[in-house]
Amino acid sequence: xxxxxxxxxxxxxxxxxxxxxxxxxxxxxxxxxxxxxxxxxxxxxxxxxxxxxxxxxxxxxxxxxxxxxxxxxxxxxxxxxxxxxxxxxxxxxxxxxxxxxxxxxxxxxxxxxxxxxxxxxxxxxxxxxxxxxxxxxxxxxxxxxxxxxxxxxxxxxxxxxxxxxxxxxxxxxxxxxxxxxxxxxxxxxxxxxxxxxxxxxxxxxxxxxxxxxxxxxxxxxxxxxxxxxxxxxxxxxxxxxxxxxxxxxxxxxxxxxxxxxxxxxxxxxxxxxxxxxxxxxxxxxxxxxxxxxxxxxxxxxxxxxxxxxxxxxxxxxxxxxxxxxxxxxxxxxxxxxxxxxxxxxxxxxxxxxxxxxxxxxxxxxxxxxxxxxxxxxxxxxxxxxxxxxxxxxxxxxxxxxxx
Ligand SMILES: NC(=O)c1ccc[n+]([C@@H]2O[C@H](COP(=O)([O-])OP(=O)(O)OC[C@H]3O[C@@H](n4cnc5c(N)ncnc54)[C@H](OP(=O)(O)O)[C@@H]3O)[C@@H](O)[C@H]2O)c1
Numbered sequence: 001x002x003x004x005x006x007x008x009x010x011x012x013x014x015x016x017x018x019x020x021x022x023x024x025x026x027x028x029x030x031x032x033x034x035x036x037x038x039x040x041x042x043x044x045x046x047x048x049x050x051x052x053x054x055x056x057x058x059x060x061x062x063x064x065x066x067x068x069x070x071x072x073x074x075x076x077x078x079x080x081x082x083x084x085x086x087x088x089x090x091x092x093x094x095x096x097x098x099x100x101x102x103x104x105x106x107x108x109x110x111x112x113x114x115x116x117x118x119x120x121x122x123x124x125x126x127x128x129x130x131x132x133x134x135x136x137x138x139x140x141x142x143x144x145x146x147x148x149x150x151x152x153x154x155x156x157x158x159x160x161x162x163x164x165x166x167x168x169x170x171x172x173x174x175x176x177x178x179x180x181x182x183x184x185x186x187x188x189x190x191x192x193x194x195x196x197x198x199x200x201x202x203x204x205x206x207x208x209x210x211x212x213x214x215x216x217x218x219x220x221x222x223x224x225x226x227x228x229x230x231x232x233x234x235x236x237x238x239x240x241x242x243x244x245x246x247x248x249x250x251x252x253x254x255x256x257x258x259x260x261x262x263x264x265x266x267x268x269x270x271x272x273x274x275x276x277x278x279x280x281x282x283x284x285x286x287x288x289x290x291x292x293x294x295x296x297x298x299x300x301x302x303x304x305x306x307x308x309x310x311x312x313x314x315x316x317x318x319x320x321x322x323x324x325x326x327x328x329x330x331x332x333x334x335x336x337x338x339x340x341x342x343x344x345x346x347x348x349x350x351x352x353x354x355x356x357x358x359x360x361x362x363x364x365x366x367x368x369x370x371x372x373x374x375x376x377x378x379x380x381x382x383x384x385x386x387x388x389x390x391x392x393x394x395x396x397x398x399x400x401x402x403x
Contacts, residue, residue: 046387047074049107051129052116054078055233057139059090060376061114066096068380068394070387074110075102082106089233107132112387114379115140118232123160130185135386137379139188143168144261154260171382173391174201174322175265181385188382190258191374192224192281195292197265198325198349198373199366202318203296203311204269213310214362215299219276222262222294226251227286227340230370238283245285252281288371289340294364301360308355311362315351323392324373324381328352338367345369346399347377369399 053076078101087094113133123142148162169183256279266273328350330336338350352365
């Protein structure tokens, strides 16, 4: 069992004993894991390891797996920090684990391997990684695109292992939950692609007839406002505090790589999206978070009132099917639309919309925490599905307010 210190840990089941019994059990588990740094193996507990655990996505995965009741942390690698305690780089985990980083060579075979390494290196070493575990969740961009020529177009290099592309499933459960559940290798999803897609997919719910609501031929323009942790833990000139603090800086007004994933995913849902998805990414003053604001046009601008009813129906239907997506659309108050700040540490995506009846312009909004639904949280959600666990296991942390 996980040691139960993670934020997503559920409380004891009703009738399972007093609160104090629960706390005592929790302390016992905590001590036994501290003794070894790994924790005991129980019946069906799955042993999971992380490659690239010293980075931001790896740190978030560590936090989630330490609180997960079905996964046990078997190992975590860092080339630079092998031998150091993981709380050296992830101080929020101090006292929660005595685990130390290892080298890749020291990693033992396990049930599930998470890859949190930069793009290019996941594919470069995929033969080694696939020898370490029967199941892999790769957070990098290496196995997201189905075509090696699309990879070359968007990433500017030939794919290091094109024969592996069709062995991975694109890991967005809200796009194809069954495919993820049946896969042994899953790619993560770009955080900007996640926010864009979770805003757009409800427009394709549930019957093809509803697709007539939006004129997809007019294209989609999506403005993404992103926090600094998207760039990972390594510093650069752009992330130097005096340069990054307080900015509203156009980072990639055109040509963002996640465009390719969004087009590919929409094509799965029958939308001819190639060349019609336009992403612009702006760095803003946040550490975590993405807000995607997509602009589209109704097919029939004269019927905006009917379209609004359809949109409500489609969004509610989408949220009912997907436990980590919720609709935010209030008439009053300050939290009327999706807001990344509310989601820090949560695996939820918030979606919302507004219609301009005069012009037929539809504004679709989606907010996520890039390190959770945009990376580690989604990876655990996929891992839950791949192992037949409840999809929401270990992911119940509701976020903090105020923050
Ligand atoms: N940050 C986000 O919001 C986000 C969202 C979605 C997906 N992702 C993807 O998730 C992956 C990790 O992102 P991140 O933000 O956590 O990056 P990061 O903070 O820069 O961490 C990268 C990690 O990879 C390790 N590493 C670097 N090169 C390696 C190599 N050749 N072989 C093995 N390990 C290597 C580094 O550790 P050592 O140098 O210590 O070995 C470090 O632990 C990336 O592919 C990224 O695109 C990130």
